[in-house]
Amino acid sequence: MPLPWDSQHFEISVGQIISPALTNSELENILSYAKEQGYHLIYWATCPDRMIPLPLLQSFSGSLVDRKVTYQRKLSxxxxxxxxxxxxxxxxxxxxxxxxxxxxxxxxxxxxxxxxxxxxxxxxxxxxxxxxxxxxxxxxxxxxxxxxxxxxxxxxxxxxxxxxxxxxxxxxxxxxxxxxxxxxxxxxxxxxxxxxxxxxxxxxxxxHTSEVVTQKNNIRACKFYERFGYKLESLQHYYHFWVQL
Missing domain, CATH: 3.40.630.30 (Gcn5-related N-acetyltransferase (GNAT))
Structure with missing residues (x-):
């Protein structure tokens, strides 16, 4: 799906893949289509155990840019x-x-x-x-x-x-x-x-419920929120594909 705000801000065509569960073939087809349509940057969030073959990443200048951690806790x-x-x-x-x-x-x-x-x-x-x-x-x-x-x-x-x-x-x-x-x-x-x-x-x-999102590589932030009673709710891996490079 197109992302109008991101496209305007970065001054390139930006889109996002909605489905977190794609086969390698499906991912390759979507990225190839995005390239044909003139997109420059594509975001994709998927589960942490999803491994993308290196040749597929290289074909579309893709990289893992974020391990997004969502924490929650009950307030009292x-x-x-x-x-x-x-x-x-x-x-x-x-x-x-x-x-x-x-x-x-x-x-x-x-x-x-x-x-x-x-x-x-x-x-x-x-x-x-x-x-x-x-x-x-x-x-x-x-x-x-x-x-x-x-x-x-x-x-x-x-x-x-x-x-x-x-x-x-x-x-x-x-x-x-x-x-x-x-x-x-x-x-x-x-x-x-x-x-x-x-x-x-x-x-x-x-x-009575609080939620915070941070990055797993931000160890200091993760320890800080855990110290205040926050528990891991979910983990997602975010990829950026620069399909025109």
Missing amino acids: TEFTFGEIKNPSHSFEVIEFPRSQANQQLKTLALIAGAHSRFHDDPCISKEKFAGMYHIWINRSTLHEIADVVFIVKNSANMEDCLGMVTGSVKNGIGKVGLMGVQKKVQGQGIGSLLMKTLHEWLISNGI
Whole structure:
């Protein structure tokens, strides 16, 4: 199926294969058709045990660009998050107002996407990757694709945004969206504070299940979410095929 937004953003024809279960022959036929139709980039998500022969990958300049992990957990007011590290710092959580994202949030969005397939695919320019995540955070702060955005500041310097998380609710499930913490303050409990705040916001809105998507190669993020009670819900392998190369 064609992907109009991606095509417009990357300025090439982008499509996605919907079926996760295809034989090698079926996959080859679809990719050959996509090439004939003028597509440049094709996404395909499949199960992790699906092995694609190297000659087939090479024929369509394909590569595994993401091992997408989906985590879920039940929310409860009784859940203990533990103490925030480095109590000498006075961190303050603020709900970002519904407005355009500022430059600090755009920088944090790039940190959040540093392990994404759009960052790791060498055929996608860093400018296009950055543009995508700048749009993502801006649409989040405008509440077009997120319902809330929380930021953390240091009470001693309220101009400096140290971290942020976006959250939304879809079909009764809370979604953790973009989450980023400035590198200079990573490991000081800011991520924990953001998650605690978002969980409390979800519970206050009657939501009792939370879900987050990350990349399996982002080991730090996976360990972080697992530490907060998230359990593996699903794993998908994402391939990018550059069929015109």
